[in-house]
Amino acid sequence: MKYLYVYPEKCTGCRECSIACSLTKFGECNPKKAAINIVRDEFNRYEFPIVCFQCDDPVCLKFCHQNAYEIKDGVIIRDEDRCIGCRLCAVLCPYNAVTTIDDEIIKCDLCGGDPMCVKYCSTEAIQYLDETEELEKRRKKMAERFLEINKGL
Amino acid sequence: MLDKKLGIIDLSKKKVTIKQTHNSLKKLFLGGRGLNSYYLYKMIKPNTDPLSPNNVLIFGTGFLTGTLVPNSSRFNVSAKSPETGILGDSNCGGYFAAELRYTGFDRLIIQGKSKKPCYLYITDNNIEIKDANDYWGMNTTDVQQNLRKDLGHVETACCGVAGENLVRFACVRTGVKNAAGRCGLGAVMGSKNLKAIAARGTQGIKVVHPEEMLETVEQLKEYIMNSKITSILGTVGTPLLYEVSNTLGAIRTKNSQLNAWSDSLNAEVIETFVDKMIGCSSCIVHCRHRNKLGGEGPEYTALGLLGANLGIKDPAHVIELSNICNELGLDISSSGTILGWAFELYEKGIIDKKITGEELHFGDFELVKSLLYKISRREDFGNILAESTRNVKRFGKASEDYLIAVKGLPQSDPHDVRYIKAFALGIATSSRGADHLRSRPTLEIFLNLPQEVRDRIYGKGVPGDPTSYKGKEKTVYFSDNIFATIDSLGICKFICHGFNSPHFVDYTWMKKLIHCASDWTFKEKDIQEVGKRIIDIERMFNNREGISRKDDTLPKRYFDDPMPLKIAKGHHIDRKEFDNLLSRYYKLRGWDNDGQVKKERVKEMEALT
Numbered sequence: 139m140k141y142l143y144v145y146p147e148k149c150t151g152c153r154e155c156s157i158a159c160s161l162t163k164f165g166e167c168n169p170k171k172a173a174i175n176i177v178r179d180e181f182n183r184y185e186f187p188i189v190c191f192q193c194d195d196p197v198c199l200k201f202c203h204q205n206a207y208e209i210k211d212g213v214i215i216r217d218e219d220r221c222i223g224c225r226l227c228a229v230l231c232p233y234n235a236v237t238t239i240d241d242e243i244i245k246c247d248l249c250g251g252d253p254m255c256v257k258y259c260s261t262e263a264i265q266y267l268d269e270t271e272e273l274e275k276r277r278k279k280m281a282e283r284f285l286e287i288n289k290g291l
Numbered sequence: 292m293l294d295k296k297l298g299i300i301d302l303s304k305k306k307v308t309i310k311q312t313h314n315s316l317k318k319l320f321l322g323g324r325g326l327n328s329y330y331l332y333k334m335i336k337p338n339t340d341p342l343s344p345n346n347v348l349i350f351g352t353g354f355l356t357g358t359l360v361p362n363s364s365r366f367n368v369s370a371k372s373p374e375t376g377i378l379g380d381s382n383c384g385g386y387f388a389a390e391l392r393y394t395g396f397d398r399l400i401i402q403g404k405s406k407k408p409c410y411l412y413i414t415d416n417n418i419e420i421k422d423a424n425d426y427w428g429m430n431t432t433d434v435q436q437n438l439r440k441d442l443g444h445v446e447t448a449c450c451g452v453a454g455e456n457l458v459r460f461a462c463v464r465t466g467v468k469n470a471a472g473r474c475g476l477g478a479v480m481g482s483k484n485l486k487a488i489a490a491r492g493t494q495g496i497k498v499v500h501p502e503e504m505l506e507t508v509e510q511l512k513e514y515i516m517n518s519k520i521t522s523i524l525g526t527v528g529t530p531l532l533y534e535v536s537n538t539l540g541a542i543r544t545k546n547s548q549l550n551a552w553s554d555s556l557n558a559e560v561i562e563t564f565v566d567k568m569i570g571c572s573s574c575i576v577h578c579r580h581r582n583k584l585g586g587e588g589p590e591y592t593a594l595g596l597l598g599a600n601l602g603i604k605d606p607a608h609v610i611e612l613s614n615i616c617n618e619l620g621l622d623i624s625s626s627g628t629i630l631g632w633a634f635e636l637y638e639k640g641i642i643d644k645k646i647t648g649e650e651l652h653f654g655d656f657e658l659v660k661s662l663l664y665k666i667s668r669r670e671d672f673g674n675i676l677a678e679s680t681r682n683v684k685r686f687g688k689a690s691e692d693y694l695i696a697v698k699g700l701p702q703s704d705p706h707d708v709r710y711i712k713a714f715a716l717g718i719a720t721s722s723r724g725a726d727h728l729r730s731r732p733t734l735e736i737f738l739n740l741p742q743e744v745r746d747r748i749y750g751k752g753v754p755g756d757p758t759s760y761k762g763k764e765k766t767v768y769f770s771d772n773i774f775a776t777i778d779s780l781g782i783c784k785f786i787c788h789g790f791n792s793p794h795f796v797d798y799t800w801m802k803k804l805i806h807c808a809s810d811w812t813f814k815e816k817d818i819q820e821v822g823k824r825i826i827d828i829e830r831m832f833n834n835r836e837g838i839s840r841k842d843d844t845l846p847k848r849y850f851d852d853p854m855p856l857k858i859a860k861g862h863h864i865d866r867k868e869f870d871n872l873l874s875r876y877y878k879l880r881g882w883d884n885d886g887q888v889k890k891e892r893v894k895e896m897e898a899l900t
Contacts, residue, residue, distance in 0.1 A: 168495025
């Protein structure tokens, strides 16, 4: 199974990933309307890509009272027809990986196996790789690091 | 895409009007610098005092700013310049311009003067004039961080203490070091009691052909990323140019008394101070250094003008001075040039302690540091230096012979232009004074560029020899036009055809990018006309302020003093050859022999709507 792995040390903050995502999904260039977000602060000197970790035990799925989420081939997919737009998933996701804007709920679906964010990143700060034990460790580490940054936000 | 609004803010009347620039005008000038220059010409009356409420200050984003198009982060700040008294315009990257577009505005025109310190807060389709009392007096980082604390994650363009104190070369800053650096536009903000513009928006830019944009950008990105120059710029940034110029013997050193300086400022040394390379919005080059001394940079300009030009060798010192300029909101190019000028004048006895109040000399880091602070606060001798090139009057006629400036603007390029003749013509004719980012035909440095490539870019009859005057009007003409266009699209010059590479975004790429965003079908030659139009309207602005052939000249030293060191040794600019070159340039532009835009063309341009 392939997942997205982020490398914040390579991220330059440019947001081509987010803009490519919004352009693909909504036909507009809008880094705030994307499944991948770059948390960046040039004064406190960090750039951090935030994207759905496709958790093993996802809270978005677990607490959705409409059962709008399901796991398909290891990817957590939101069913737009079932979803009533209550945004509980966005509120509960500890990684801020579910985006809500303009009445839209945006959650990464890995673009069906050809993630646009990866294609348009110029520094390989986000990569789509076969899951390995080492990569999984890295993913957990990134999740912890994000939670740390998030505390300070 | 074309639905973005024009905000007109009258600070005297506290009135905000929201309009839209007609598509017909966008087709003629695209956006960014082009439309800004159009509005300056229309809105500013001749002989307006640049620091009076009558000056008009414009923040204009490029046609493609904030889109997926690589390096589309840019905006232009424009007004009549308090440093030169002619057209003032400066291009800037970072994240502010994209954010402004996400609020639904593509341009802000600011008139009048606020009674009290104020800032503009721009949110979705809304502009508020707010009290800036709490932010006045803050340096550029503090004001931006405090605005974020108070308003959330805004992107801000602001002036520093230098702008508040009307230093004639105060810049506009955004982020840690991005600056609309040139022409003293920070002082125009200060004169209007405008500390900052903070923007935060959620509106996207709807493009007409999303799939076409995704495809075109994918191809363009691959094309740019495969170039060697892209990876070098992404690794070391502009400092790579320091060594290029220095090897030639073309680094302005100690106010151009010398033309070569220490290897201690080479890119490989600067690299050791880099924490991480970062980018502006949509950037695929990422040439910005986050340095280990708490700031960003230094750029090539800082290495040359705060290093070599002031006789400073220690890279840590240069980086610190660069960081200080950024915090105070001072233009690095003017700061380094004006200080170098003053140091030489003092050494030559043209000015003395009666004016300076202290001893001046090259190579003194602490002295430079203290003078930068004094300039920003207009204290002691700093108050005099803050007047920039206008000090010729105070320092006496003899001082002018040592001033490295054109049309009152200190030269930005650390490159001594006595060797490469096309560079000399470029700074002599640029619409804002001695500046390299208007028309520097950098390819002149590429001695091994095949002749057929040169012919294809500039047309036939341009020899590869950079010291030849022959045909060099064509290189400046080409560069001036295409850079004006890329500035209007909101794309960084680093990926512009002919700036750092004989490849990259040329008129054919522009045509494709404009089409996917707006569905407009331009031909290459239509886009070339945009560039020519911009250069003409900027010249019309300057002609109206009294600029003519007499002003398209060079510092005396470039004509009369041969360069003393290295490959460039013995080279200078020949007055007669330069004069002929200038005449040929005017002819190519269609200007008359006095450098005036011809009456028919003025009429045609004034009728554009």
